[in-house]
Amino acid sequence: xxxxxxxxxxxxxxxxxxxxxxxxxxxxxxxxxxxxxxxxxxxxxxxxxxxxxxxxxxxxxxxxxxxxxxxxxxxxxxxxxxxxxxxxxxxxxxxxxxxxxxxxxxxxxxxxxxxxxxxxxxxxxxxxxxxxxxxxxxxxxxxxxxxxxxxxxxxxxxxxxxxxxxxxxxxxxxxxxxxxxxxxxxxxxxxxxxxxxxxxxxxxxxxxxxxxxxxxxxxxxxxxxxxxxxxxxxxxxxxxxxxxxxxxxxxxxxxxxxxxxxxxxxxxxxxxxxxxxx
Numbered sequence: 001x002x003x004x005x006x007x008x009x010x011x012x013x014x015x016x017x018x019x020x021x022x023x024x025x026x027x028x029x030x031x032x033x034x035x036x037x038x039x040x041x042x043x044x045x046x047x048x049x050x051x052x053x054x055x056x057x058x059x060x061x062x063x064x065x066x067x068x069x070x071x072x073x074x075x076x077x078x079x080x081x082x083x084x085x086x087x088x089x090x091x092x093x094x095x096x097x098x099x100x101x102x103x104x105x106x107x108x109x110x111x112x113x114x115x116x117x118x119x120x121x122x123x124x125x126x127x128x129x130x131x132x133x134x135x136x137x138x139x140x141x142x143x144x145x146x147x148x149x150x151x152x153x154x155x156x157x158x159x160x161x162x163x164x165x166x167x168x169x170x171x172x173x174x175x176x177x178x179x180x181x182x183x184x185x186x187x188x189x190x191x192x193x194x195x196x197x198x199x200x201x202x203x204x205x206x207x208x209x210x211x212x213x214x215x216x217x218x219x220x221x222x223x224x225x226x227x228x229x230x231x232x233x234x235x236x237x238x239x240x241x242x243x244x245x246x247x248x249x250x251x252x253x254x255x256x257x258x259x260x261x262x263x264x265x266x267x268x269x270x271x272x273x274x275x276x277x278x
């Protein structure tokens with residue numbers, strides 16, 4: 001491992017901490033956050049600073065190297081190197097999170113046109129399937145439900161916090177799919193297209209009208225300890241969130257609760273009744 005440079009332009013009255021700040025900070029910042037134990041000076045600075053070593057060992061090696069410099073013996077004390085390591089780790093963590101957000105944003109920007117186009121193709125393909133393989137083979141009463149307001153599901157809302165632009169992209173993808181689906185189905189009297197998107201958005205914007213209590217969080221506890229798959233498929237009484245979740249709209253990051261499905265079924269039935277099919 002190449003030794004990290006030291007700095008000596010700052011003046012710390014208590015000790016020559018400036019000389020050891022750079023190597024310790026460098027070692028701490030390049031590794032994941034973990035408690036740092038007091039280094040073992042007997043092992044020497046180079047023994048730990050090798051590939052495959054832990055953060056504690058590498059930071060310890062940096063501390064030993066810094067403390068071996070003339071006038072820097074005090075740096076071997078945790079009271080001296082501890083704050084430097086903690087500050088460097090915090091800075092590295094913040095920088096890593098910012099980099100992750102930027103990477104997510106860059107991905108969205110680079111791939112958005114392809115994703116939107118793919119959703120348009122999918123919508124047109126579904127319309128063709130309904131017309132050619134279902135209605136075309138004799139079906140007279142076909143109900144098709146378009147995509148709901150996926151941009152306002154808990155999963156996408158969380159994605160928006162991690163990567164700005166996610167919500168707008170998902171909304172564009174859904175709208176593109178629904179538009180192509182509607183265009184492809186046309187005005188065939190044998191087909192009823194139910195607009196789940198509009199009613200779902202209205203549920204989110206006017207939850208009280210629909211008897212909903214929460215529309216932006218999940219009824220299921222999706223933590224790894226309670227729900228290792230993070231899915232409503234294995235959600236049950238043992239891993240629901242505390243309190244009354246019976247009127248939540250979403251069970252997991254995207255799927256409705258039983259009450260949410262009941263609302264959808266009621267809306268579909270209403271449209272079928274209006275069309276005279278019920």
